[in-house]
Amino acid sequence: MKRFKTRSLWRAGCVALALILAPVQVLANKVALIIGNSAYEHTSPLKNPRNDAEAMASKFRTLGFETIEGYDLTATEMAQMTREFARSVSGTEISVVFYAGHAIQVDGENYLIPIDARMDDELSIDFEAFPISMITRQLSRTDGANLLILDACRDNPFEQLTLGSSRSIGGGGLGKMDVRDNGTGTGIVFATAPGTVALDGEGDHSPFTEALLKHIGTPNTPITTVISNVTGEVYNATGEKQRPWFNQSYTAPVELYKTAALPAPNVSAGATAPATAPADGAAALEEEKYMFELARGSGYIEDYQAYLDFYPNGRYARFARIAIERLKTEAAEEESVKVAVALPETTKDVESRSVALPAYDPTTPLILSVTQQMLLAPANQTTEQALNMDRSTRRALQARLNATGNNVGRPDGSFGPKTRAGIAAWQASVGLPQTQFLNSMQFDLLVSQTEATYASFLNVPAASSGSGSKRKTSSGSNNIGNNIVKGISEGFGRAFGDKVFGN
Structure with missing residues (x-):
């Protein structure tokens, strides 16, 4: 979470x-x-x-x-x-x-x-x-x-x-x-x-x-x-x-990733820092600050770690390490609570406990809710591509939309007009802007709403095909559109936060 x-x-x-x-x-x-x-x-x-x-x-x-x-x-x-x-x-x-x-x-x-x-x-x-x-x-x-x-x-x-x-x-x-x-x-x-x-x-x-x-x-x-x-x-x-x-056959050095070098600190005794830092140094400091702010804004452990990978001794390295330890502790505590709540009340294990645990009930209030930050966060093609969803995750997402009552048809992993309309309808139902695309926060919200129910919507019998044969592929499709994905970076380490979603 x-x-x-x-x-x-x-x-x-x-x-x-x-x-x-x-x-x-x-x-x-x-x-x-x-x-x-x-x-x-x-x-x-x-x-x-x-x-x-x-x-x-x-x-x-x-x-x-x-x-x-x-x-x-x-x-x-x-x-x-x-x-x-x-x-x-x-x-x-x-x-x-x-x-x-x-x-x-x-x-x-x-x-x-x-x-x-x-x-x-x-x-x-x-x-x-x-x-x-x-x-x-x-x-x-x-x-x-x-x-x-x-x-x-x-x-x-x-x-x-x-x-x-x-x-x-x-x-x-x-x-x-x-x-x-x-x-x-x-x-x-x-x-x-x-x-x-x-x-x-x-x-x-x-x-x-x-x-x-x-x-x-x-x-x-x-x-x-x-x-x-x-x-x-x-x-x-x-x-x-x-x-x-x-x-x-390179005629000059080729660097796949270039960053501005940080200025060397002035360690001479009694030295006074210049009123204005060099242009390259200022750009480097801004880049480092930008990357750290992205991590603070997302709250991902991976984004903080991405910052540390590039700036192990950076201005904010100590704060990044503290944030990572705190997030790991919070995640562990949250997971233990989720496991405890999910235990069925009717088992003998629960009967033997000194403290009775509530039975799992899919109709209980949602773990997540729409926040102000979720309302402000962009949800577009770029943010959805950053989720790095494979075909099985896309199928699960379509099943989750069906579980919310927004029918998008048989889950097949292909996001066509029906899926986009289903996403927009779900966004409207929870009070989010109807962009037809998801971001990571919206994805988590949808998962929390449907975790107990979406599996029954996943394996819907496929409609009969008009042709006598169909080429078998591991991806379940012979459509080039379903096999080709264009991904665009979200900038300076954002994709280090790519996470695996789905089952």
Whole structure:
């Protein structure tokens, strides 16, 4: 449960205005294409690529990138996403592509594998696989800096594929790629050296992505240094079995995340501070203050931690650490109360207690209510994208709307006009502005209203289809609109507060 401190209307209004303006400030011509394919239909599925891609998308949003994201994509959907990306890279300062999933090399050319690829015969390579050269050609359209990251060097998943005598399929990872472009240049990062195999990982992420998430957001650091640090960490973490490989043609240092440097303190005896700080120093102090105020305004532990990640010895570091400890204590106390209240009164455990606990009753007053801060907080497309909802969370949200009596139809994870109308109707019913989009506070309010009832609305029998067959996908949809999500950063660490909602 999130907690928000009581503030004056003026301060709440300033925080709301900052959240509205933040995306405008951070869209500094930086675009990232993120693809994660895990749910393969005709070969071995992979555990981590989708997790890796979703985490990397969130990370890039915190670095000020506009992200074009797709998960478990077919060949057609990958082509459409690449076209959308190509239209976005013209004139960009930095363009990034991250792919996680199966990939193969044939005759020295590398191919990404969509989830619907069958790869039954030689023709499959030309018509079902997706050539990486298609992406590199789009990167060459810009004069800015480009970065292609491929966590896709797993074993060949199509060992049954036999080719003619004129073609050969590589079974040991991807092949080396040349860098040819104009402008600042391009860097290509493989999760492991060409011709070798990378690990998918036993945890939530592959060893390569785990290290990349840790280092890629290092402020004011050239990407060449970042990848060197990633390489060393992966090499050690895998027992020297996996060594990432980096090829680049940069004509100048490329930094994915730039921040103004803090001015050095004047420690000379009797020194008097200048009446006016240098312009860069003033900007740095304002940036640090802005980031701390965002954390204070949201009340998220993650936002305070984001501030400390960037400013471990900052002006407000001590207060941030105190706030984190307080919020952790409050969350633990609140959780213990919720568990106690939820215990059924009729069990023998309760009968044996010295203090009787009330029975759980879904009709009891709501835990959350509409506050002044909730009324002032913006609720728009940007704030809803910051929730980082996956398909199952979207389905649960639709079921929750149905549970409130605002019928949006069968929960399918696709937010169309009916869902938007349902959100607006629910907002009107609780006295909120009818924006048709949610923010984190409104999401929590809806969850608190429906936690006891929404599950019965979740698995409504699907309407009969007019066609005789339907392609199976892990996401439950073959509509490109449901697989592609555009996320926009909410500024200077806001997305560090991304939380997992739903069941």
